[in-house]
Amino acid sequence: MHAIQKRFVGVVAVLSVIIGATAGAATAAAQSPEALEQAVERELRRDRGLRRLEVSVAGDEVTLTGRVRHFWDKSEALRRTFDVRGVGTVVSEIEVPVQEDVEELVEDVSRAIQRYPHYRIWDFIDGRIDNGVVTLIGRVTPERDKAGELFERIAKVRGVQDIRMNVTPLSPSSADERLRYSIGRQLARSEHFQRFMSMANPPFHIIVNNSVVTLIGYVQSQIEHIEMQRIVAQTQGVLRVDNQLQTIR
Numbered sequence: 001m002h003a004i005q006k007r008f009v010g011v012v013a014v015l016s017v018i019i020g021a022t023a024g025a026a027t028a029a030a031q032s033p034e035a036l037e038q039a040v041e042r043e044l045r046r047d048r049g050l051r052r053l054e055v056s057v058a059g060d061e062v063t064l065t066g067r068v069r070h071f072w073d074k075s076e077a078l079r080r081t082f083d084v085r086g087v088g089t090v091v092s093e094i095e096v097p098v099q100e101d102v103e104e105l106v107e108d109v110s111r112a113i114q115r116y117p118h119y120r121i122w123d124f125i126d127g128r129i130d131n132g133v134v135t136l137i138g139r140v141t142p143e144r145d146k147a148g149e150l151f152e153r154i155a156k157v158r159g160v161q162d163i164r165m166n167v168t169p170l171s172p173s174s175a176d177e178r179l180r181y182s183i184g185r186q187l188a189r190s191e192h193f194q195r196f197m198s199m200a201n202p203p204f205h206i207i208v209n210n211s212v213v214t215l216i217g218y219v220q221s222q223i224e225h226i227e228m229q230r231i232v233a234q235t236q237g238v239l240r241v242d243n244q245l246q247t248i249r
Contacts (some may be wrong), residue, residue, distance in 0.1 A: 075155055
């Protein structure tokens, strides 16, 4: 398959499968290869999607072989195996189905993010897909583990081969939360923006972090660009506005 890179913007932790990565074997109690193999198999059988994986053991090195439904199953197999006492190294020979239609994969991943019920105007995620590897960057509000929940949703999209996620929570500041409320209330009163405030995924996003506000995304015109800047800058408590908005026309 040719190297194809696709980017999706505004729909908008890391799981790195490292062959031969160590997992604290020095502190784990030694087990015979047979006992270790049985322990790993018992752990994998707890998840219906992992029961068909084959397990082989050499010393404290465990090799997992087989095919799973999606990348989430692969990540769970690795996590569960590393959690077994006595496992030092995990070699993954697990296959994940490939999505040959790159455009469809982009749409599926974008849809998974857009339909995440806690993705709001106050969050922003940007990303790209390269040969099934999804890379996400962004900032999200800190009231829940949004990065972890998004990871699971995307990992269950058919065709995703790996996820590299750099989505970090914003500061857990009560002052920032008050700013979000104040900015949202003023935008809802504006004839230019009130229609967007009830949207699950508006074309622009407002990132508030330590009283600094970053505006990202798209507005319809230069008038809206100026008006958004004015409303946010005049909100009491805002220290600075970084306006990265782009206009459609």
